Amino acid sequence: MIKRPIIIDTDPGIDDAVALAIALYSEELDVRLITTVAGNVDVDKVTYNALRLLKFFEKEVPVAIGANQPLIKEPIDASNVHGSTGMDGYDFDEPDYHLVVKENAVNAMYKEIINSEEPITLVPIGPLTNIALLLKLYPEIKDNIKEIVLMGGSTARGNAGVLAEFNIFADPEAAKIVFKSNLPIVMAGLDVGLQALVYPEDSEKLKTMNHTGNMIYHLFQKYRGGSMKTGLKMYDSCAIAYLLKPEMFEVADTFIDVELTGSLTTGATVVDLKGYLKQPNNAKVCTSLDPVMFKEWFLSSLQKCN
Ligand code: RIB
Ligand code: CA
Numbered sequence: 001m002i003k004r005p006i007i008i009d010t011d012p013g014i015d016d017a018v019a020l021a022i023a024l025y026s027e028e029l030d031v032r033l034i035t036t037v038a039g040n041v042d043v044d045k046v047t048y049n050a051l052r053l054l055k056f057f058e059k060e061v062p063v064a065i066g067a068n069q070p071l072i073k074e075p076i077d078a079s080n081v082h083g084s085t086g087m088d089g090y091d092f093d094e095p096d097y098h099l100v101v102k103e104n105a106v107n108a109m110y111k112e113i114i115n116s117e118e119p120i121t122l123v124p125i126g127p128l129t130n131i132a133l134l135l136k137l138y139p140e141i142k143d144n145i146k147e148i149v150l151m152g153g154s155t156a157r158g159n160a161g162v163l164a165e166f167n168i169f170a171d172p173e174a175a176k177i178v179f180k181s182n183l184p185i186v187m188a189g190l191d192v193g194l195q196a197l198v199y200p201e202d203s204e205k206l207k208t209m210n211h212t213g214n215m216i217y218h219l220f221q222k223y224r225g226g227s228m229k230t231g232l233k234m235y236d237s238c239a240i241a242y243l244l245k246p247e248m249f250e251v252a253d254t255f256i257d258v259e260l261t262g263s264l265t266t267g268a269t270v271v272d273l274k275g276y277l278k279q280p281n282n283a284k285v286c287t288s289l290d291p292v293m294f295k296e297w298f299l300s301s302l303q304k305c306n
Contacts (some may be wrong), residue, residue: 002118005188006120009122011046014225016049016081023155025238029243032116038129041079041086055096057305063101081225088219091214105135119147120146125236128150128177130174135177150188155269158190163268170267172258189285191288203228237298238286250288258270
C-alpha cells in the first residue's frame with residue numbers, strides 16, 4: 001500500500017500526543033516531518049514534548065522547531081488544560097535531540113514539500129503560525145500540497161473565546177491567511193471534537209492495552225480537555241481520523257473566514273453554511289462525527305501501538 005505522506009504541525013499537548021501515536025503507528029500514513037509551534041505551551045516545551053514522545057514511540061521522525069509567537073497578538077497558552085509542562089501525567093525518559101533538524105519549521109516544511117515526489121498533506125493540530133509563514137514565504141509550494149486537514153475552529157461556540165476555538169484564537173491572523181490560501185482545506189473543529197469523547201471505561205481499557213495505552217491513561221489523569229465524567233475530548237485525533245476514516249464524518253463544502261476585528265468575536269471562524277456572504281466555497285467543514293464509529297476506530301488504532 002502507498003502510504004500518504006503527511007507533515008504534522010503540533011503543540012503537544014496531551015490530545016496532540018494521542019493523535020501523534022495514532023498517526024505514527026498507522027500503516028497508511030508516512031509522517032515525513034513533525035514541526036512544532038507554540039500553542040498549548042511555549043515552543044521549547046512543545047518541542048521537548050514532541051521529542052519525548054518520539055523516544056517513547058521509538059520512531060525516528062525529523063523534528064523542526066517553529067514559531068514561538070503568533071504573527072501579531074500576544075501569546076496565550078493552555079497549561080490549564082495540559083499542565084505546566086504541556087504534557088503532565090507521565091514520567092517520560094529524557095529525549096534525544098538528534099532528531100531536531102537545523103532548519104526552522106518553515107524552511108524544513110519547504111524543503112520536504114518541494115522535494116517530495118508525492119504531493120504532501122499538511123496536518124496542523126495547533127495554532128497556524130508556521131503554516132501561514134510557509135504560505136507567505138514560499139507560495140510556489142502550494143502546487144505540491146495535496147490538502148490541509150486541520151484541527152481548529154468551530155461552526156458555533158468556542159472553547160477559548162465565546163465563539164473562538166483555541167488554535168484559531170491563539171493566532172487568528174495566521175488562520176485567516178490559511179483559509180484565504182485557495183488550498184484544499186478540511187476543518188475538523190469543535191463540532192466534531194466535542195463528539196470525539198473518551199470515557200472512564202475506555203481509559204481503563206487503555207491502561208492495560210499496551211505501553212502506549214498505559215502512557216496515555218496516565219496523561220488522561222491530568223488532561224482537563226473535558227472531564228472523565230462528561231468525556232475527555234480527543235480534538236486533535238479528529239484530524240487524523242479524517243485522513244484514515246473520513247466516512248465517520250459529515251462534511252459540508254462552505255466558505256470560512258476568520259474574524260479579526262470583532263471586539264467580542266476575534267478568533268471566531270465564520271462558517272457560512274447558508275451562503276449569506278455570497279462568497280465562493282473555500283473549505284470543507286466537518287459538521288458531525290459518528291461517536292460510536294469514532295470510539296471503535298480510536299481504540300483499535302491505539303491497539304496498533306507498542
Ligand atoms: O481547541 C483544541 C485545540 O487546542 C487542540 O489542538 C488542543 O491541543 C489545543 O491545542
Ligand atoms: Ca494541539
